Amino acid sequence: MIIALAGGVGGARLANGLARILPPGELSVVVNTGDDFEHLGLHVSPDPDTVMYTLAGLNDAERGWGLAGETFACMEAVGRLGGESWFALGDRDLATHIERTRRLRSAETLSAITADFAQKLGITQAIVPMSDDKVQTRLQTPEGLLAFQDYFVRRRCEPAVTGMLFEGAEAAVPSPGFAALMRAPELRGIIICPSNPFLSIEPILAVPGVRGWLQNRAVACIAVSPLIGGKAVKGPAAKMMAELGLEATPQAIAKQYDGLIDGLVIDSADAAQAYGPCQITDTLMRGVPGQERLAREVLVYLGQLSPRQ
Amino acid sequence: MIIALAGGVGGARLANGLARILPPGELSVVVNTGDDFEHLGLHVSPDPDTVMYTLAGLNDAERGWGLAGETFACMEAVGRLGGESWFALGDRDLATHIERTRRLRSAETLSAITADFAQKLGITQAIVPMSDDKVQTRLQTPEGLLAFQDYFVRRRCEPAVTGMLFEGAEAAVPSPGFAALMRAPELRGIIICPSNPFLSIEPILAVPGVRGWLQNRAVACIAVSPLIGGKAVKGPAAKMMAELGLEATPQAIAKQYDGLIDGLVIDSADAAQAYGPCQITDTLMRGVPGQERLAREVLVYLGQLSPRQ
Numbered sequence: 001m002i003i004a005l006a007g008g009v010g011g012a013r014l015a016n017g018l019a020r021i022l023p024p025g026e027l028s029v030v031v032n033t034g035d036d037f038e039h040l041g042l043h044v045s046p047d048p049d050t051v052m053y054t055l056a057g058l059n060d061a062e063r064g065w066g067l068a069g070e071t072f073a074c075m076e077a078v079g080r081l082g083g084e085s086w087f088a089l090g091d092r093d094l095a096t097h098i099e100r101t102r103r104l105r106s107a108e109t110l111s112a113i114t115a116d117f118a119q120k121l122g123i124t125q126a127i128v129p130m131s132d133d134k135v136q137t138r139l140q141t142p143e144g145l146l147a148f149q150d151y152f153v154r155r156r157c158e159p160a161v162t163g164m165l166f167e168g169a170e171a172a173v174p175s176p177g178f179a180a181l182m183r184a185p186e187l188r189g190i191i192i193c194p195s196n197p198f199l200s201i202e203p204i205l206a207v208p209g210v211r212g213w214l215q216n217r218a219v220a221c222i223a224v225s226p227l228i229g230g231k232a233v234k235g236p237a238a239k240m241m242a243e244l245g246l247e248a249t250p251q252a253i254a255k256q257y258d259g260l261i262d263g264l265v266i267d268s269a270d271a272a273q274a275y276g277p278c279q280i281t282d283t284l285m286r287g288v289p290g291q292e293r294l295a296r297e298v299l300v301y302l303g304q305l306s307p308r309q
Numbered sequence: 310m311i312i313a314l315a316g317g318v319g320g321a322r323l324a325n326g327l328a329r330i331l332p333p334g335e336l337s338v339v340v341n342t343g344d345d346f347e348h349l350g351l352h353v354s355p356d357p358d359t360v361m362y363t364l365a366g367l368n369d370a371e372r373g374w375g376l377a378g379e380t381f382a383c384m385e386a387v388g389r390l391g392g393e394s395w396f397a398l399g400d401r402d403l404a405t406h407i408e409r410t411r412r413l414r415s416a417e418t419l420s421a422i423t424a425d426f427a428q429k430l431g432i433t434q435a436i437v438p439m440s441d442d443k444v445q446t447r448l449q450t451p452e453g454l455l456a457f458q459d460y461f462v463r464r465r466c467e468p469a470v471t472g473m474l475f476e477g478a479e480a481a482v483p484s485p486g487f488a489a490l491m492r493a494p495e496l497r498g499i500i501i502c503p504s505n506p507f508l509s510i511e512p513i514l515a516v517p518g519v520r521g522w523l524q525n526r527a528v529a530c531i532a533v534s535p536l537i538g539g540k541a542v543k544g545p546a547a548k549m550m551a552e553l554g555l556e557a558t559p560q561a562i563a564k565q566y567d568g569l570i571d572g573l574v575i576d577s578a579d580a581a582q583a584y585g586p587c588q589i590t591d592t593l594m595r596g597v598p599g600q601e602r603l604a605r606e607v608l609v610y611l612g613q614l615s616p617r618q
Contacts, residue, residue: 041411073380077404082429083411091400095386098407102350102392120391 001186004193007032007200008047009064009234010226011193012054013285017295019055024124028181033129034137034166034203035148039087042097043104048114048129049096056121064234067092087153111175130204133172137203138165157236160243164198169206182213189302192223194283196237197256214260220305222263224298225253228284229269251275262305265298310495313502316341316509317356318373318543319535320502321363322594326604328364333433337490342438343446343475343512344457348396351406352413357423357438358405365430373543376401395463420484439513442481446512447474466545469552473507478515491522498611501532503592505546506565523569529614531572533607534562537593538578560584571614574607
C-alpha cells in the first residue's frame, strides 16, 4: 500500500495517476486541510474536494478547480442578495459543502464524511484528511496576517509572503485514518505529491507526529518537485520561494524535505540544478495519460529506493 | 396604509395585486412563518420567500413555488452524495437560504434579513415575518404529529388532519415590524389574503397579541375566501376542512374568522352559500392582471366597510 501526501491541483493529478495504476485499495491519499475555511456559513475543504473530484473523474481539468460542466446560478443569486461572491462555489460543488456542513454540525467527523462522499462518488481509494481538528494556514505578509483564501483567492497571491502559520496545528492530532495508515504493516512507500511544499505539504507536516513518523519511516519516501524550469505549473510556489529568500531550485525543495525523503523527482528543465538523489523526468502531466505516465515513473523510482537505503 | 396577512401562493398573488395598485410604501405584507423549517442545515422560510419572489416578479407562476427559470443542479448533487433530496431547493433559491442561514447565525433577525433581501430585490413594500421567534406548525394525523413539510411535501397532504399545533407560538412575540404596524396611526385597513385559514393564517393569529389586536381593531378587516366552488385553487384547504368536520363553504370560513373580520370576499361559484357580510366576485387570479383586478375589488370593498361598522 502506498500513501500519497497531497494538496490541491498538482497533488490531485498525480494521485489520480497513482489511483489508475495501483490496484483498488492500494492507494491512500492524505490531504491537506489547512486551506479549509468557512464561507457563506458553509465548511469548504478545497484540497480534499479537489482530490475527490479528480479521483471521481468529475473535475474541471481546464479551469483547474471545481467540477466539469459546473454552473454558478446560486452564487449569482448570492451576489444579488448582497452576499459575498468573491469565492466562486458552483451549484454542484455547493452540494458538497452543504452536506458536509450539515453532517459536521451533526457531530460527524470530516474524515468520516469525506470517506462517505468518496464512496458515493465511486472512488475506491482512501481519501484521508490530515486531521479532523481545525488547522488554518495563515500567511505573514506586509499587509498583516492573511487567512489562506484571503491571500490565495481574494488577493490572488499578490502580497509577499514572509512566513506561514498553521493555526491550531500544535493542538491537532492526525485523523484516525491517517494514524492507522502511519502504522499500517502493508505500507510500501510514501509519495509527496508535486503540491506547494509551503502551503500544501507543510500543514500536513505540522500536525504533531507526522514529521517524526516520516523521519523514522521504515519505508521509502520520495517527493515530486512542483517546479518546472524554476517555475510552478500553477500557484504561487516559485513566487513564494523568492519572497522567502529561497531559489526556486530542486535543492531548495530537497532542503525543505530534509530528512524526510530518500529521493526527489525533478523535471528535465531543472536537471542542471539536480541535487542529491534525484530522478529526472518530464513532470508536467498532460491529461490523464500524463498523470498515469508520471505515476508509473514515480512508482518505479520508489521501488528502486525500497527497502529504504 | 394597508396590512395584508398572507401565507403562500394565493396570499402572495393577492399581495402582488395590492402591491401593484397601492402607492409605494402603502402596503405591508405580514407573512406566516409557521412553515419555516431547517433543511440540509439551512433555514427555509417558504411563505416569506413566496411573497418576496412574487412581489419581485421572480416567481415561477406556473409551478406555483420557487423562482422562474430555476435550475436544480445542487439538489441533484446532494442526492448523489446521499443527502435528502425530497424537498426541492433550486440553485437560485438556495442562495436565499444560504444567506439567510448565515445571517441568522450572525444573530440578525429573520425580519431584518427579510427586509434587506426584499430591498435588494427592488421590492418597495414591507414584507414582515409574523414573528422572529420560532413557531412551528404541526399536524395531528392518524400517523401521529407531523411537521408541516413532512405533511405538505413528503406526504403530499395525504394524511387526514384532525388538528393543528403551532409549537412555540405561546412564547412568541410579533416581530418588531408587525408590532409597529399594529399600532401604526396611518393604518387604513386589514386584508386576510386567500391563504389556507388553518395552515397560513391561524399561525399568525396564534402569536400572542395578534388575535386581540384584530378583535379590537379600529379599522376594517376583510378576508378573501380561498374557496372556489367549495374547493381550494391549490393546497389542502378543502380536504382539511372535510377532515376537521367542516363544510367547505363561506360560512365555515366566516366562522373561522369570527369576530376578526367585517366582511368576506367570496367567489361567484360559492354565491349560493353566501353568509354574513359578503362581496361576491371572481376570486380566481389569472396572471398579474387577475391579481390587480381582485386587489382593486378587495380595496373597494374594504373602503365601503371603512370606517369600521
